Amino acid sequence: MKGMSSLAPRVTAPRSQRSALAWLRELAPLFLAGAALLAFWKLITVAANYPAFLLPAPESVAGRFLAALGDGTFARHLPATVAEVLLGFAAGGTLALLLGYLLARSHLAERLLSPYLVAAQATPILALAPLIALWFGSGLLSKVIICALICFFPIAVATMVGVRSVDGGLVEMAQSFGARRRQLLTTLEVPAALPQIFGGLRVGVTLAVVGAIVAEWAGGERGLGVLINLARGSLFDTPLLFATLAAIALLGVGLYVVVVLVERQVIGGRS
Secondary structure (H helix, E strand, O other): OHHHHHOOOOOOOOHHHHHHHHHHHHHHHHHHHHHHHHHHHHHHHHHHOOOOOOOOOHHHHHHHHHHHHHOOHHHHHHHHHHHHHHHHHHHHHHHHHHHHHHHHHOHHHHHHHHHHHHHHHHOOHHHHHHHHHHHHOOOHHHHHHHHHHHHHHHHHHHHHHHHHOOOHHHHHHHHHOOOOHHHHHHHHHHHHHHHHHHHHHHHHHHHHHHHHHHHHHHOOOOOHHHHHHHHHOOOOOHHHHHHHHHHHHHHHHHHHHHHHHHHHHHHHHHO
């Protein structure tokens, strides 16, 4: 009977259900941490009795968030920020991938360009944003440039490190079999460097959100950064300020999750 029972088919959950359970297990600590943070925030507002203009309660911010969604406040400002982030991330990421590969494969390019790249990265974007807005205007172009600049460095460095980490023995073996430079790039170097590249993309997409907000502070008519200035300035609406910060955080988290999902599809499909 034991042998017969061991031969019985095992009942397993469908693949979609297993995926949903895996996501729930991954997100459970995040939800718990968020609940703890909200509880601590509420406790501070109750214990210290802060006025709403100084530190609004979580339910006040949530109500203002929903009101901003309902009255079209976010609808007027969010699309501009999303467009700036996506265009800046695409431009900066593409340039970073190309230059990162060049730095990895050319020691001359590294010696010539690395000091300038490090110097540009060390310069605060808050100092560069007014100059870029002055040179290129306060329209979309200047904001895309700022987003591209701020996300460029981590992606370029990750690409350089990833390409350099490819086993030299594999490269020599492929070359001995007659592999050309394009074949090395597409079949060996890029697939091996993908984990590091996606690590840089994760950082870069969140920095692109920061770049968009800084660019909107430097000048603009639409965007979540502009809405922050309005909320803390002429409107003096602290709950709206917190609600806008929450929207920015959700935008960054959402884009980060998109990069992670693409990474799982690409790298998972190759494994």
